[in-house]
Amino acid sequence: MNKRQLIQSFLAASALSFGLGAAHAQALTPIKFQLDWRFEGPGAFFTHPAAKGYFKASGLDVTVDAGNGSGGAVTRVASGAYDMGFADLAALMEFHANNPDSPNKPIAVMMVYNNTPASVMTLKKSGIAKPADLTGKKLGAPVFDAGRRAFPIFAKANNIGAVNWTAMDPTLRETMLIRGDIDAITGFTFTSLLNLEARGAKAADIVVLPYPDYGVKLYGNAIIASPKLVKENPAAVKAFLSAFAKGAREVIANPAVAIESIKARDGIVNSQLETRRLKLAIDTVINTPDAHAEGFGQINAGRLALMASQVSDAFATKTRVNPDAIWNGSMLPPAAELNILKK
Numbered sequence: 615m616n617k618r619q620l621i622q623s624f625l626a627a628s629a630l631s632f633g634l635g636a637a638h639a640q641a642l643t644p645i646k647f648q649l650d651w652r653f654e655g656p657g658a659f660f661t662h663p664a665a666k667g668y669f670k671a672s673g674l675d676v677t678v679d680a681g682n683g684s685g686g687a688v689t690r691v692a693s694g695a696y697d698m699g700f701a702d703l704a705a706l707m708e709f710h711a712n713n714p715d716s717p718n719k720p721i722a723v724m725m726v727y728n729n730t731p732a733s734v735m736t737l738k739k740s741g742i743a744k745p746a747d748l749t750g751k752k753l754g755a756p757v758f759d760a761g762r763r764a765f766p767i768f769a770k771a772n773n774i775g776a777v778n779w780t781a782m783d784p785t786l787r788e789t790m791l792i793r794g795d796i797d798a799i800t801g802f803t804f805t806s807l808l809n810l811e812a813r814g815a816k817a818a819d820i821v822v823l824p825y826p827d828y829g830v831k832l833y834g835n836a837i838i839a840s841p842k843l844v845k846e847n848p849a850a851v852k853a854f855l856s857a858f859a860k861g862a863r864e865v866i867a868n869p870a871v872a873i874e875s876i877k878a879r880d881g882i883v884n885s886q887l888e889t890r891r892l893k894l895a896i897d898t899v900i901n902t903p904d905a906h907a908e909g910f911g912q913i914n915a916g917r918l919a920l921m922a923s924q925v926s927d928a929f930a931t932k933t934r935v936n937p938d939a940i941w942n943g944s945m946l947p948p949a950a951e952l953n954i955l956k957k
Contacts, residue, residue, distance in 0.1 A: 641673065642670065642673060642674060642675040643673060643674050643675065643847065643850045643853075644674075644675045644677070644697075645669070645674050645675065645676045645677070645697045645698055645843075645850065645854060646677050646679070646695070646696045646697050646698075647660065647676055647677060647678045647679065647696065647697070647698045647699060647700075648679055648681050648686075648687045648690050648691065648695075648696040648698070648699035648700070649678060649679065649680050649681040649687070649699070649700050650681050650683065650684045650686075650687050650699070650700045650701050650702065650835060651680070651681055651682070651683070651805075652680050652681075652682075652880070653680050653876050653879045653880040653883065654805075654876065654883070654888055654891055655804070655869075655873065655876065655887075655888040655889065655890070655891030655892030655893075655894075655895060656804070656891065656892055656895045657678075657680070657876055657879075658865050658869070658872040658873055658875055658876050658888075658892055659726065659858070659861065659862050659865050659872075660678050660700065660858070660861075661678055661875035661876055661878070661879055662861045662864065662865050662872040662875045663857050663858055663860060663861025663862075664676055664678050664861075664875070665874075665875040665878065666861060666864075666875075668857040668858075668860050668861050669853075669854065669857045671857070672853040672854070672856060672857040673850075673853055674850060674853055674854055674857070676854070678879075679696075680879075680880075681699070681700075683758055684700075684701040684702035684704075684705035684706075684760065684835070685701075685705050685708075685709075685758055687699040687700060687701040687705075687838070688701045688705050688706050688709045688720055688838065689709070691718075691720040691838055691839070691840050692709065692713075692716060692718050692719060692720055692840070693718070694718060694840065694842070696840075697839065697840055697843050698837060698838060698839045698840070698843065698851070698854065699720070699837075699838050700726070700835055700836075700837060700838070701720075701835060701836065701838050702730075702760045702834060702835050703722060703725075703832070703833040703834065703835070703836050703921070703940070704730075704760060704763065704764055704832060704833075704921070704925050704929070705760065705763075706720060706722055706836070706838060706940060707921070707922060707925045707926075707929075707931075707935040707940055708763075708925060708929050708931060708935075710935060710936070710939060710940060711925075711926060711929075711931030711932060711933045711934065711935045711936075712931050712932045712933075714932065714933050718840055718841060718842060719841065719939070720838040720839060720840055720841070721838060721839055721840075721841055721844055721939075721940065721941070721942045722836040722837070722838050722940055722941050722942070723836070723837055723838065723839050723844070723851055723855065723941075723942055723943070723945055723946070724836060724837040724855050724858070724911045724943075724946060725833060725836050725908075725910075725911055725912060725913050726834070726835050726836060726837060726862075726900065726911070727833070727834025727835040727836070727895075727899040727900060728833065728834065728899065728900065728902055728904045728905035728908065728910075729825075729826040729831070729832075729833070729834055729898070729899045729902050729904055729905075730760065730761075730764070730825050730826060730830065730832040730833065730834040730899070731760075731802035731803050731804060731805075731834050731835075731895065731898060731899045732760050732761035732764055732768075732800060732801070732802060732803075732824075732825045732830075732832070732834075733761065733800070733801070733802075733803045733806075733822050733823055733824040733825055734748065734753070734761070734768070734798050734799070734800055734822075734823040735791070735798065735799050735800075735801065735803070735806050735807065735810065735820060735821065735822050735823070736791070736797060736798035736799070736820075736821045736823075737791065737792075737815065737819055737820060737821065738819050738820075738821055739819070740797050740798065740821075742797065742798055742821060743821060744823070745768070745769075745772035745773075745774055745823055745828055746772060746773060746774060748769075748774050748777055748797075748798060749774055749775035749776070749777065750775060750776065750777065750778075751777055751778070751797040751798060752777070752778045752779075752780060752796045752797045752798075753765075753777050753778065753779055753780070753796060753797065753798050753799065753800065754779070754780040754781070754782055754787060754790055754791065754795070754796035754798075754799050755779070755781070755782075755787060755799055755800040755801060756781060756782060756783065756784050756787065757781045759784075759800055759801060760802070761800030761801055761802070761825070762779070762800045763928070763929060764825065764830070764832060764925075764928060765777075765800060765928075766927070766928040767825075767830050767832070767924045767925075767927075767928045768825050768828065768830050771828060771829035771830050772828055772829065780795070780796050787799050787801060787806065787809075788806055788809040788810045788812075788813050789813060791810065792810065792813050792814065792815060803822060803824060803894065803898055804891050804894040804895045804898060804899075805891070807820060807822060807894070808887060808890060808891055808894070812887070824898065826902075826904075831904070831917060831920075831921075832921050832924070833913065833917070833918070833921060834899050835899075837854075837855065837858070839851050844942060844945070848944075848945055851945045852945040852946075852947070855911070855945060855946060855947055856947045856951060859910075859911065859947050859951045859952055859954060860951070862910075862954055863954035865892070865896075866896055866900070866901065866954060866955070866956060867956075869889050869892045869893050869896065870885075870889045872892065873885050873888050873889045873892060876888055900955075901955050901956055905955060906955060909949070909952060910952045910953070910954055910955050911943075911946055911947075911952045912943060912946065912952070913941060913943065915937070918937045918940070918941060919937045921937075922934075922935035922936070922937040922940065923935070
C-alpha cells in the first residue's frame, strides 16, 4: 500500500469512526428533568447518577434542573417543558383533580419519599409540646407549602382546633419563628430544622412534630413522568429509573461523596450542611419502616387510595382524586435493583 492509499485508508477509517460516534450520540434519548427545589442535599439522588454517567450508560441524555416547588415541577411536566420531574405526590394529586380535562397530566412512576417530610416545628419556649397544643396558635408557612396544604389532615388526625395562619416568603419562615412573630411553622423537616439551627436556634430547643409520627401516613415525593413519554417511550422511563436506583444505592451508602455532585452544580453550597440535610432526608423519609415494608420505589394501593381521599377533602379539589390515574409502577426496575435500603 503506497502513501496515498494509506492516507485514503486513514481518512475512511476516521470518517467511519466519526460516523459511529455521531450515531451513538444521536442514539441517546434526551430527558429534561425538573427537581422540586434548589440544588440542596436531597437533590444528590439525581445529580449523583448524572455525574457518574449512569444515565448516559443507560442510553439517556438527562438534564437535571433546579426547581422552586413541587407545584412548579408538576405544571412544567404537564406543559411539556420537562419530560420528568420530582414532586410531592399530594401536589400531583391536586393537579389531577383540579385539571380533569388536561391532556398531559403527569404520572408518578417511582416513590422516593415513602413518608411525607412535612412537620410542624416550634421552639420549646412556645409551650407547644404536642399537636393538641397548636389550637388557637399562630402558624406560618408559604401558601404553597406541602405541610400547610396538608395541615387539615394533620389537624383532623390529632383533634386540633382552629389555628391562625400567616403567609410569608420561604426565606422568611424560620426567621419569623425565631423572632416570635409566629408560634410554629410547617415545612419539610430536613429543610426547616437546619434553617432554624442556621439562624441561631439550638437543636435542644426545637420541637418537631413529624406528620408520619402523628397518624398522617401521606406519601412524599415521587418521580413523575409525562404520559406522552410513558406512552411513546416506556423503555426510556424504565432506563431512567434503573439508573436512578443504582445511583440512589450509592447516595444512601455514602452521602458525603454524593454531595460532591451538588457542590459541582452550585459552588456556594455548604457541603457539610448539605450532607447533614441529605442524611436527615434519608433517615426520615427514605430509609423508613414503611419503605422497608412496601419496598423502595413502590406503593401500597390501600394507602394510596386513602391519601387520594384525604387530599380531595383537605385541598377541596374540583373533582375527587382517582388513585388509579396517579400511579403507574409498570416501569419499575426488578426487585433486586430496588433492594437498596440499609437494614
